[in-house]
Amino acid sequence: MNEESPKAIFYALAANFGIAVCKFGAAAYTGSGSMFAEAIHSTADCGNQLLLLFGMKRAQQPANALHPLGSGREIYFYALIVALLLFFVGGAFSVYEGVHRMLHHEPLSNPVVALVILGISVVLEAFSLWGALREIRKGAPNKTLWRWFRETRESELLVVAGEDVAALAGLAIAFCAVLMTMLTGNPMWDAGGSIGVGVLLMVVAYVVAREVKSMIVGESASPEVRKAIDAHLRARPEILRIISLITLQWGKHVVVAVQAEMIDYASGRALIDAINIVEDDLQRTFPQVRWVFFEPDIARDKAQPEQMY
Structure with a gap:
């Protein structure tokens, strides 16, 4: 396991905290459902990174009579919790928010502000993903990202990378949804963007949870x-x-x-x-x-x- 994995988590935590603050401000100012869904997603990501850091600390506990091989696999438990939070807090809530706004036809104000914040968020999220990819390349310089994802035994780095990829894709969906709402004046685009972000997060969370579950069951070395x-x-x-x-x-x-x-x-x-x-x-x-x-x-x-x- 890469000893530098916490660096990627700290990159993600710093980026997501800044993104969450910006998104909540923009969501309150514009009334954008897609922006609010993205704000909730970024807040959940901050909590997820704190959980991973806590799990890594717990995994360092020495062996004892109850756990003769130590607590190293405890990090897998926290990684699974993070995947579940990403599914329910990030994904399911975003879908709910999108459906709610679709049914009530809530308008979007000042979409330009939302687009600017989304652009800033893309830059910050790209910084977080860069940190994760740098740590991945240190341990697997010749593997494709998908192959690394399937073969890695670093659950915490897998979760961070999965979150970052989902976040960038979600930002792209939200940006397109707000832009289409601005161009057409139809708030259904914004509501649909929120649903799209939620579905994306749930799919990524499922894939991550499946990989972590395999680690919990017991995987061989890479x-x-x-x-x-x-x-x-x-x-x-x-x-x-x-x-x-x-x-x-x-x-x-x-x-x-x-x-x-x-x-x-x-x-x-x-x-x-x-x-x-x-x-x-x-x-x-x-x-x-x-x-x-x-x-x-x-x-x-x-x-x-x-x-x-």
Whole structure:
């Protein structure tokens, strides 16, 4: 897990706070439903970033008798809460606000002000997204954003990036809705923009929640880390054959369980010493590997395919 992830969260928190203040002022001044929906969205985002920071702090608690592997996966819980808030507070409320204004035909005043605020918001939101993308590129310089999204184990950075992408797209929808309302004089465009923003947020929240749920259930280390660990173990002279390799992402750490056929040793003590050497070397090479469970065994069926998870 990228140790720089909190930077992306602070970028997002600063940007969303400034955006929320501007949007609420513009919504009160213009009466724009799309602007008010965007203001609620930005306020929810501020709360979301605070929740992520709190979750990261909680995840640093040391291991104890109740949680022998520590609390690293607690950040996944808070990431899921953030996704739910994005769905209900941001998305569902925006849809409600849009439907309400559509039914009551509430007019829009001073749309130019709303457009200026939306333009400022785009700049601030782009700054937040730039911060998130910079941290993503540090850990995955050669991956597409979608591939990183599907393979990353950094739930907090995934949530921030998802929020930022949704926010920029939502701003584009709101800008178009206000502009069409100004050009046509029809407030239904503004109401429809609010509904569009809400639907967009709910879709993004669902996709983010699905990824975080998979982490909560228990995901292996990322594919490149898993393959690198497998290659490292196969290259060890002490190991004759890897029978099974299981990795489990535990917050920013990784749990590794290995079942391997070892070369012949003169005594049980010599075998134990060899296993300790392999474990120490693995943890030096991969600092994120906090726990290693190594089981020496003999392959019962040579034709049986080796397993790696």
